[in-house]
Amino acid sequence: MNTSTLATAALKGGEWLIRESQPEQTFIPEEFNEEQHMVKDMCAAFLDQDILPIIQRIDAMEKGLMPSLLEKAGEQGLLGTAIPENLGGLGKDFITSTLVNEALGGGFSFSVAVAAHTGIGTLPILYFGTEAQKEKYVTKLATGEWKGSYGLTEPGSGSDALGAKTTATLSKDGKHYLLNGQKCWITNGGFADVYTVFAKVDGTQFTGFIVERGFEGFTQGPEEHKMGIKGSSTVQLYFQDCKVPVENVLGEIGKGHIIAFNILNVGRLKLCAAALGGGKRAITTCIEYAATREQFKQPIANFGAIQHKLAEMAIQAWVSETALYRTAFWIDEKEKALAAEGKPFNEAVLGAAEEYAIECAILKVLGSEALDYIVDEGVQIHGGNGYSDEYIISKAYRDSRINRIYEGTNEINRLLTVDMVLKRAMKGRLDLMGPAMGVQKELLSIPDFSSSDDSAPLAAERRLVAQFKKAILMTAGAAVQKLMMTLDKEQEILMNIADMAIATFTAESALLRVLKLQSLKGEAAVSYETDVLRVYLADAADALHKWGKDAINSFADGDEQRMMLLGIKRFTKAPAFNTKDARRRIAARLLEDKRYPL
Numbered sequence: 001m002n003t004s005t006l007a008t009a010a011l012k013g014g015e016w017l018i019r020e021s022q023p024e025q026t027f028i029p030e031e032f033n034e035e036q037h038m039v040k041d042m043c044a045a046f047l048d049q050d051i052l053p054i055i056q057r058i059d060a061m062e063k064g065l066m067p068s069l070l071e072k073a074g075e076q077g078l079l080g081t082a083i084p085e086n087l088g089g090l091g092k093d094f095i096t097s098t099l100v101n102e103a104l105g106g107g108f109s110f111s112v113a114v115a116a117h118t119g120i121g122t123l124p125i126l127y128f129g130t131e132a133q134k135e136k137y138v139t140k141l142a143t144g145e146w147k148g149s150y151g152l153t154e155p156g157s158g159s160d161a162l163g164a165k166t167t168a169t170l171s172k173d174g175k176h177y178l179l180n181g182q183k184c185w186i187t188n189g190g191f192a193d194v195y196t197v198f199a200k201v202d203g204t205q206f207t208g209f210i211v212e213r214g215f216e217g218f219t220q221g222p223e224e225h226k227m228g229i230k231g232s233s234t235v236q237l238y239f240q241d242c243k244v245p246v247e248n249v250l251g252e253i254g255k256g257h258i259i260a261f262n263i264l265n266v267g268r269l270k271l272c273a274a275a276l277g278g279g280k281r282a283i284t285t286c287i288e289y290a291a292t293r294e295q296f297k298q299p300i301a302n303f304g305a306i307q308h309k310l311a312e313m314a315i316q317a318w319v320s321e322t323a324l325y326r327t328a329f330w331i332d333e334k335e336k337a338l339a340a341e342g343k344p345f346n347e348a349v350l351g352a353a354e355e356y357a358i359e360c361a362i363l364k365v366l367g368s369e370a371l372d373y374i375v376d377e378g379v380q381i382h383g384g385n386g387y388s389d390e391y392i393i394s395k396a397y398r399d400s401r402i403n404r405i406y407e408g409t410n411e412i413n414r415l416l417t418v419d420m421v422l423k424r425a426m427k428g429r430l431d432l433m434g435p436a437m438g439v440q441k442e443l444l445s446i447p448d449f450s451s452s453d454d455s456a457p458l459a460a461e462r463r464l465v466a467q468f469k470k471a472i473l474m475t476a477g478a479a480v481q482k483l484m485m486t487l488d489k490e491q492e493i494l495m496n497i498a499d500m501a502i503a504t505f506t507a508e509s510a511l512l513r514v515l516k517l518q519s520l521k522g523e524a525a526v527s528y529e530t531d532v533l534r535v536y537l538a539d540a541a542d543a544l545h546k547w548g549k550d551a552i553n554s555f556a557d558g559d560e561q562r563m564m565l566l567g568i569k570r571f572t573k574a575p576a577f578n579t580k581d582a583r584r585r586i587a588a589r590l591l592e593d594k595r596y597p598l
Contacts (some may be wrong), residue, residue: 001285006325010330013356014421016505017469018435023515024326027095027329030319030517036096043078043103051107054397057107058231060221066113066233067147067191074144078104079118085344087134088142090428094332094352095325101270105277108399108512109231115274116187116232117141119267121148124196125210128251128259133210137194149209151183151193151237152260159412161198161260162206166239168199175246177201177209179217179239183405190223190233196298197237198256205254209244217242228398265353267407268360269331272324272367275403279317279374282396283596286310286378291392291591300381304580309377311535313476318369318532321511323366327359358420361413362502368403368410375400414498415491421501422480438479439470443567457518458511462574464537465511468504471571472497475548480562482555503540510536528597530581530588541574548572
C-alpha cells in the first residue's frame with residue numbers, strides 16, 4: 001500500500017467530531033503492505049511455536065524463562081520494531097510497530113512482558129534520554145540483552161500519579177541523587193535490568209530517573225500473587241538512599257510529568273492493539289469449540305443463542321481494529337510531517353501521539369472492553385468447561401481483566417476524552433462553537449427528512465453517523481453552558497458524553513472502512529463487513545439515545561429538557577434493520593472459515 005495515495009491532510013485530533021471524513025482519506029487494514037503481512041505472520045509463528053506450547057511453564061514463573069523468551073524475541077527483531085536502526089532497532093513505521101503489538105497480543109503473560117518492555121520499559125529513554133543514555137541503554141533494550149521496566153505507581157498514588165511520595169535528594173558531593181520511597185505493581189520488575197523511576201526532587205519537582213539493577217539502596221519485594229497474567233513478573237520496588245548518578249536524570253528536573261503522560265498516549269493505543277490480538281485468538285478458540293461441542297445431538301454452533309455471541313464477538317473485534325488502524329495511520333502521517341519540518345525523531349513521534357491523544361484514550365477503552373466482552377462470552381460458550389483451567393479460554397478471561405485498569409483506568413480515559421476535547425476548544429485548537437450552535441438552531445427548526453443522495457452507497461448509514469455527532473454536540477454543548485465551571489464534578493455526565501464519543505468514532509471508522517472496501521471490491525464482495533457495520537450502527541443508535549437521555553435528564557429541566565430529549569430521539573433514529581438475521585450471516589461466515597476470518 002502506497003500511503004502517498006491517501007490525502008496527506010489528515011484530520012487533527014478530535015476534528016472527526018466536526019468534520020466529515022472521506023473513505024479515500026482513511027487507512028484500512030486491508031491495505032497492509034507485503035512486508036507488514038510478513039511481520040504479522042512472523043509474530044504469529046513466534047507465539048505458536050515458542051510461547052503457547054509452554055504457557056503452563058510461563059504461568060508457573062519458571063526461573064529465567066520469561067527473560068530468555070524476551071531475548072529470543074529480541075533475536076528476531078520483535079523488540080526493536082519502533083527503534084531507529086542506529087540504536088539497534090528496525091526503524092519501522094508506526095503502523096508496523098502497532099501491528100507487532102497486535103500480533104503478539106495473544107500470548108497471555110508473555111504479551112504483557114513484551115508490551116511493558118517495548119513500551120514503558122524502553123520508550124521513555126528512547127524519547128527523552130540524552131544521546132549517551134540512549135547509546136548505553138536503548139541499544140541493549142532493542143535486542144533484549146537488557147530488559148526494561150517502569151516505576152510510576154505507588155501504594156498511595158495510582159491514577160493520581162503526581163501524588164507520588166518517592167523523593168530524590170542531591171547528595172552532598174553533587175554526584176548522586178538519593179531516592180527514598182517505594183513503587184508497586186511494577187511489570188517486569190522481578191528481572192528487569194533498567195527501570196524508569198519517578199521521584200520528586202526536594203519533595204516537589206516530579207522527575208524521571210534511570211535506575212539500574214544493582215544500584216546501591218535499590219531492592220525489590222517478592223512476586224505478587226495475581227488473579228490473572230500469572231506468568232508476568234509483578235513486584236514492589238524499594239529505595240533507601242538509592243544512589244542514582246546525576247547523569248541518570250531523565251529529561252529535565254521537574255518535567256517528569258511530560259515523560260509519564262506522553263508515554264501513556266502511545267501505550268494506550270498499543271494496549272488496544274494487544275487486546276485486539278488476544279481477542280481474535282479467543283474468537284477462533286470459541287469457533288472451534290462451538291463447532292465440535294455437541295448438545296441435543298448437534299453442535300452448539302447450530303443454536304441461535306451461540307451464533308449471536310460469536311457474531312457479536314467478531315463485530316467487537318472488527319470495529320476495534322478499524323478504529324485502531326485509522327488512528328495509527330494518522331499518527332504515522334503526523335510523525336512524518338513533523339520530521340519533514342525538521343523535528344528530531346523523539347519530538348516527531350511524541351508530537352504525533354499528543355495530537356491524537358483523544359483517540360488514544362478512546363482506543364484504550366474500546367479495545368480493553370471489547371476483549372473483556374469476547375472472553376466473558378467465550379467462557380459462556382464453553383459452559384462448565386470454560387471454568388476449568390484445562391481450557392485456554394479460562395486463562396484468557398482472567399488475563400483480560402487487568403486491561404481496563406492499567407495505562408490509566410477506563411474511567412480516567414473516559415474523563416480525559418471529554419476533558420481534552422473541551423480544553424482544545426477553549427484554546428482554539430478545535431472549533432466546536434460553530435458546529436454546536438448550528439445544532440442548536442437545527443433543534444428549533446422543522447426536521448427535514450428528505451435527502452437528495454439516497455442513491456449514494458450507504459446513504460442512510462452516513463446520515464446516521466452525522467446525526468450521532470449532532471447528538472454529542474447538542475448534549476455536550478448544553479452541559480457546558482448549564483454547568484460551566486462545575487462540569488468537572490459531574491463525572492456521570494462526562495462518562496455519558498465520553499461513551500457517545502467512543503461509539504461515534506468507532507461507528508464512523510467502520511462506515512469509512514466499508515465504503516472504501518465497496519469502492520475497491522464492489523458491494524457484493526463485502527456483504528460480511530456491511531452486516532457488521534449495520535449491526536454495530538443499530539446497537540450504537542440505541543446506546544447513544546440512552547447515554548444522551550441520561551445526561552440531559554441530569555442537568556436540564558422544563559422546555560429545555562423536553563426540546564433536547566426530542567433532539568436526542570431525532571439524532572439517534574436508525575433505519576429498521578433485522579440484526580438477528582445479520583448476526584446469523586456473520587456467524588455462518590465465522591463457522592465456514594473455522595476461525596476469525598479477517
